[in-house]
Amino acid sequence: MSHNNLTPWERVEISRSAERPTSLDYITTIFDRYMSLHGDRLFGDDGAIVGGLASIDGIPVTVVGQQKGRSTKENIKRNFGMPSPEGYRKTMRLMRQAEKFHRPVICFVDTPGAFCGIEAEEGGIGEAIARNLYEMSSLKVPILSIMIGEGGSGGAIAMAVGNEVWSMENSTYSVLSPEGFASILWKDGSRASEAAKVMKITAADLKELGVIERVIREPEPASIDNIIELSEEIREMIVDFLKRYKKKMPEEIVEERYQRFRKM
Amino acid sequence: MLKEMFKKRTLTPQEKKQAERVKKAKDTLLEYQAPEGLFQKCSDCGKPVYNEDIIENYYICPHCGNYFRIRPRTRIAMVLDRNTFEEWDTGLVTSDPLEFPGYLKKLEHQKSVTNLEEAVITGKGKIGGSEVAIAVMSADFMMGSMGQVVGEKITRAIERATEQRIPIIIFTCSGGARMQEGIISLMQMEKTSAALRRHDQAGLLYISVLTDPTTGGVTASFAMLGDVILAEPGALVGFAGPRVIEQTIGQKLPDGFQRSEFLLEHGFVDKIVERKNLRKVLATIIRSCCYES
Numbered sequence: 001m002s003h004n005n006l007t008p009w010e011r012v013e014i015s016r017s018a019e020r021p022t023s024l025d026y027i028t029t030i031f032d033r034y035m036s037l038h039g040d041r042l043f044g045d046d047g048a049i050v051g052g053l054a055s056i057d058g059i060p061v062t063v064v065g066q067q068k069g070r071s072t073k074e075n076i077k078r079n080f081g082m083p084s085p086e087g088y089r090k091t092m093r094l095m096r097q098a099e100k101f102h103r104p105v106i107c108f109v110d111t112p113g114a115f116c117g118i119e120a121e122e123g124g125i126g127e128a129i130a131r132n133l134y135e136m137s138s139l140k141v142p143i144l145s146i147m148i149g150e151g152g153s154g155g156a157i158a159m160a161v162g163n164e165v166w167s168m169e170n171s172t173y174s175v176l177s178p179e180g181f182a183s184i185l186w187k188d189g190s191r192a193s194e195a196a197k198v199m200k201i202t203a204a205d206l207k208e209l210g211v212i213e214r215v216i217r218e219p220e221p222a223s224i225d226n227i228i229e230l231s232e233e234i235r236e237m238i239v240d241f242l243k244r245y246k247k248k249m250p251e252e253i254v255e256e257r258y259q260r261f262r263k264m
Numbered sequence: 265m266l267k268e269m270f271k272k273r274t275l276t277p278q279e280k281k282q283a284e285r286v287k288k289a290k291d292t293l294l295e296y297q298a299p300e301g302l303f304q305k306c307s308d309c310g311k312p313v314y315n316e317d318i319i320e321n322y323y324i325c326p327h328c329g330n331y332f333r334i335r336p337r338t339r340i341a342m343v344l345d346r347n348t349f350e351e352w353d354t355g356l357v358t359s360d361p362l363e364f365p366g367y368l369k370k371l372e373h374q375k376s377v378t379n380l381e382e383a384v385i386t387g388k389g390k391i392g393g394s395e396v397a398i399a400v401m402s403a404d405f406m407m408g409s410m411g412q413v414v415g416e417k418i419t420r421a422i423e424r425a426t427e428q429r430i431p432i433i434i435f436t437c438s439g440g441a442r443m444q445e446g447i448i449s450l451m452q453m454e455k456t457s458a459a460l461r462r463h464d465q466a467g468l469l470y471i472s473v474l475t476d477p478t479t480g481g482v483t484a485s486f487a488m489l490g491d492v493i494l495a496e497p498g499a500l501v502g503f504a505g506p507r508v509i510e511q512t513i514g515q516k517l518p519d520g521f522q523r524s525e526f527l528l529e530h531g532f533v534d535k536i537v538e539r540k541n542l543r544k545v546l547a548t549i550i551r552s553c554c555y556e557s
Contacts, residue, residue: 114484116504116512121522124532126483126503130457134489137458138465153441154484154503157450161458175441175450175481185443199446200362209361211447258458262419264412264451 006170008202009193012178014170015149016112019223021230023050023065023108026148029231030238031056034063039090043123046087047077048115051094054106057239062098064091064159065108068149081150082115085128088158092132099141104242107145107159112177114155129158136161137258140250144241146234147171147203147212148222163257164241165211167203169218173211174201210264275376283376306330322539331496331539333476336385336400339435343543344389344398351387353420358412361448370406370444378404382413383438386421388430392547394554397425401437403477410482411442415452418486422459422470431469431550436487440480440505453485460489469553471546474501474524474533488532492549494542495524495533 006014014020027034031054039045051064066083069075091107098105114125136143145162151173160173167173176184178196183189200206203215216237222230245253275283303314308330318324322342323332334342340349360367375381383405388397399421401408418434425432441449460470472490476499483503487493495501502522510517520526527533537545 114503116509118509118513118517118521121502121504121509122530124488124530127488127532129484129503130453130486130488133454133457133485134461134464137454137461153450154453154481157453158484161454173447175443175446181443198362198364201447206447209447211451258462261451261454261458264448264455 007193008172008196008199008205009178011170011202012172012192012196014221015172017221018070019221020149021222021224021227022070023067023110023148025224025227026108026146026231026234027054027063027065029227030235031061031063032058037094040086040093042086042089044084044086046079046084046090048079048081048083048111049087049090051091053103056235056242059239059242060101060103061106061242062094062103063106063108064094066111066155066159068110079115081111082113083111083155083158084115084120085123085125088114088125088128088132091159092135095136095139095143099139102141104141104245105139105143106238107143107162109145109147109151109156109159109173110149110171111152111155112150113152114158129154132158133161137261138254139257140254142241142245142248142253143257144238146216147173152177161257161261163245163253163260164213166214166216166237167206167212168216168222169203170221171203172196172201173203173206174199275372279373280376283373307332324539329497331476331498333403333437335404336380336402336435339400340385340387340389340398342539343433343546344391344396345393348389349387349398350389351385352424353386353417354381356382356413356416358445359448360445361412362444362446364444364446367444374405378402380405382417383408383410384414384417386417388424388428391433391543391550394547394550395428395430396550397421397428397430397432398434399432400435401475401482403437403439406442407439408437408477408482409439409442409449410452411445411449412452414442415449415455418456419452419459422456422463426459426463426466426468429466429468431471431554432463433471433473433546434486434490435473435475436478436482437475438478438480438482440482450481453481456486457489460486464491469550471549473537473542473546474527475499477501479503479505490534491553493532493534494537494545495527495535497524497536497538499524501527501533 034054036052068081069078143162145160145165147167178192182191182195206212306325309328386399474495478501
């Protein structure tokens with residue numbers, strides 16, 4: 001198939017499709033073991049965020065991910081992958097714990113955006129995202145973020161303050177949904193496919209802009225059918241990442257992450 | 265990525281005329297700098313107000329108490345000690361990462377209409393005799409949206425404040441990320457937040473002052489990171505815009521939702537400060553946080 005010739009909009013559709021593997025699909029196939037941990041210790045436990053302890057090639061790591069559901073019922077529990085303030089606070093708690101026990105952090109990013117409801121505003125969704133950006137910038141352990149589906153705006157960057165950010169070939173990362181972009185700038189939400197092109201939101205575009213370090217190839221769009229092979233490849237890449245960062249001092253890790261964003 | 269050089273584009277006579285017309289309309293409508301008429305209409309209660317009354321009343325409607333949005337230079341004059349302001353980092357230019365059609369032209373137009381170079385002015389001055397770095401955003405310039413230049417100016421101001429070991433005060437006012445610069449606008453959220461983290465770890469003070477409106481990527485980054493967070497009365501402050509939330513939940517939002525008072529009630533603002541007290545409050549906070557024993 002002519003998979004390499006997909007238009008940006010076709011990739012947007014793939015990135016959102018119900019067949020696309022979720023964070024938990026990757027977590028359970030990439031890592032040797034995974035134990036979930038829950039709650040932000042302040043308010044609640046957000047179903048849109050999963051995370052906990054994992055190990056890969058014998059190295060303990062912390063993983064966190066934005067989780068979408070497949071069925072309607074599961075999507076209600078997961079809030080369609082739109083995290084609430086308590087979700088971001090949960091990721092930050094797990095990352096602080098990772099720092100304390102010298103575990104690298106692997107983040108899986110897949111969200112249409114942070115939840116925009118009354119409760120989210122009451123709970124300080126802006127503050128929660130800001131706090132992640134602030135504290136992740138100085139975390140003394142390496143952070144790797146992998147965009148696996150939708151990378152929707154502030155809700156995505158709050159888990160993408162990585163030393164490196166990688167993206168699956170058919171994932172997107174954008175300042176706003178193409179529909180929102182078209183409706184704001186052209187007052188016409190139906191021009192979303194055109195917007196997807198202009199916005200430079202595909203993995204290849206992002207690589208060219210210097211916003212991500214690596215594009216993970218999808219010979220066929222990622223799905224449950226090919227996730228085993230994909231995860232095997234990703235696993236090797238992550239092991240290599242961990243080896244490279246093992247040699248670095250904490251100050252070096254923090255400084256490199258600072259400079260990564262400083263030049264943008 | 266920032267190119268310091270910029271090829272100047274001259275406006276056509278028609279564009280110039282249009283720019284002048286818009287500028288004139290704006291001046292008379294909102295601000296005193298070039299008062300064409302003696303009075304204007306309050307944007308909230310609609311009653312006529314004498315320009316002189318507004319100026320004397322800190323740009324607050326004497327009838328209904330509505331806070332008019334003020335220009336950054338007016339703000340600077342209001343809070344800094346007289347003639348202490350020294351501006352930083354003028355002339356920065358965006359790399360136009362999306363090469364978005366018409367964007368550079370729009371920027372030029374905005375510059376001529378607003379007399380501003382971008383949506384933020386940064387620099388250094390004194391409050392009550394103490395040196396401070398200051399950044400003031402403006403809704404007049406493309407809704408105060410944050411792109412590369414806004415992010416860079418704010419980051420440089422923070423970094424310089426850290427270097428010089430002085431407090432930084434940021435007056436936020438923004439519609440969020442600058443759409444025309446796409447993902448690079450989003451990156452400014454992290455760039456500014458990371459610089460504030462360093463300022464924090466150096467043991468230095470950051471005060472954010474939320475003004476109407478503060479939303480989107482600015483709320484979800486530096487606006488919410490102050491050691492002390494102040495807000496002007498009645499300012500709209502939130503992450504998602506009210507219209508987006510209404511569309512999402514399909515119902516009307518309650519009165520006062522996402523206003524300063526709402527944030528105070530929910531624990532996200534330290535204090536709501538009236539304009540006439542702002543200078544004094546800032547000076548008190550600075551004295552308390554920068555005490556050399």
